[in-house]
Amino acid sequence: MQLPDGLDVGLYPIEGFTNPEEQPEGNGFFITSRYARNGITFGDKYNRAKADSIQAQFSSLYYGNYELDVSSEEKTPVDFSAYKERVADSINFGIEVARKYEERDLKLLNKPMETKAEFNRKHEYILKDYPNAFVNYDYRGYTVYINSGKRLYHFWGRNAKDSGEKSQTTEMQVRKSEPEVLSLLNRFRPRKLYEVPTEQGFCLPYGFIAGDSGHEPRNIGITYRLQNHPDVTIFFQDLGMKPKAGKEDDLNEKDYVIWLWNWQYQWSAVSKELIKPKWRSIEMDGRKGVGTFVKSVYKDGGLNYGYVAYVQGDRQARNLKPDLLLYVMQDSRQARGNPPMDKDELEKLAEHIVSSIKRR
Known part of the structure; x- marks a missing residue:
């Protein structure tokens, strides 16, 4: 596809990931979220009501079994260790919220709480490091976080159903999914906007997955804006x-x-x-x-x-x-x-x- 020069691409603002704006929300009992939502926009900050975001509202990134996030470019190298800590903090907060929902439902609805073992099975996670990446594994799936070219790339894997089996654990997910994760990490690399790779593969905004067959399921919708x-x-x-x-x-x-x-x-x-x-x-x-x-x-x-x-x-x-x-x-x-x-x-x-x- 031949595009004119001087284009901006609708992407996730990187600060919405690395330094999100505080925007606590609750349900009348406790805080359920702490930060503003990030989304695809042409602006420096996502706001779904602003024209910069409305112009990019149809953008979507699905490839294979993944939903993707691609960030805007940071001016300086991303502090990936600090970002990993932020991701861990967000996961831990989500676990706290899940526990508070159980405590509320026990008090108001007399709904029994899950056993400690079952709660831990469902909410245990493992953050595992790889070169320029880390992966959050849980009992149903995983998410890949990649730091490359002053951008962040997220690959959200498809979650499996909760089978209720005690064997469906985070450790099992690591053993099952790590070969797939390693394959993705070995084949992914950043790409300049107008770069056309010589090898076979699949082009994403500012990214490339080598070795693609050309027949993977996908829904790639990219919005560009003339500068x-x-x-x-x-x-x-x-x-x-x-x-x-x-x-x-x-x-x-x-x-x-x-x-x-x-x-x-x-x-x-x-x-x-x-x-x-x-x-x-x-x-x-x-x-x-x-x-x-x-x-x-x-x-x-x-x-x-x-x-x-x-x-x-x-x-x-x-x-x-x-x-x-x-x-x-x-x-x-x-x-x-x-x-x-x-x-x-x-x-x-x-x-x-x-x-x-x-x-x-």
Whole structure:
């Protein structure tokens, strides 16, 4: 995919991990969380109500059995030991909260507390060090924390169900999962934004996993924003797994794009008009799909334009033939003193990106 120069990428602000803002919340009985939530944004701090975060709201990172976090870049090397201590403190706080819930339920509902052995089985954890990484293992799964290139990368493994068996322990999880962890750590490396690795593998924002087959399940949706036109964002999604929500499995190509315009994109507009030709034949990765170019009008008389291109994948084998979705979207409120990108320039930009999309 050929992208213009001068882009920002929607990522997790690194300070939201290493030095989160205190924001205690409770349930009327005790404190249940202490810090502000982190999330994907173009800003230095995540706030879901701010435009910097709204512009990146559709970003998602799922690869194989992992959900991923990729942070922004720190100005100086990350104090990884201090970060590990913060992670341990957060885990210990969560254990304290779980115990307080049990004590509350015993007092108010007369619900028996778990035995000490069972509570410990469920809440024991092991933080194990690896080169430039540590892993939090618990009885149901694990999370990999990587420090590389002044960024933090988190790989959240899929949790197994609680079987209730006494043999389902953290120690067992280490024995079971460590080969998989070592494989990931050996194959992962940082990557510059426009770098195209020569070896086979899978590209993430600022990361690369070597030895990928090309058929792993994934849902990689990345949002970019033009630095000289912050009113314009580019979102590309490679959906190679069954969606958890949405209408991808229910609708044909045209109806799905209509659903996106009605319920997802520029939804606060009072009217939307498909600019002729209303339905455009497009190709991404050598596969045919549909494209639309829309004019949106708002209560205050403001105008925004947006382009959506969509290729439907194989619903029975998305990992082999994924859904591909591109939008180039405008939010003129974010122009920040510069003239918003004009209609023709936005359309030309979108069409160029669509024509450049292909798998390596």
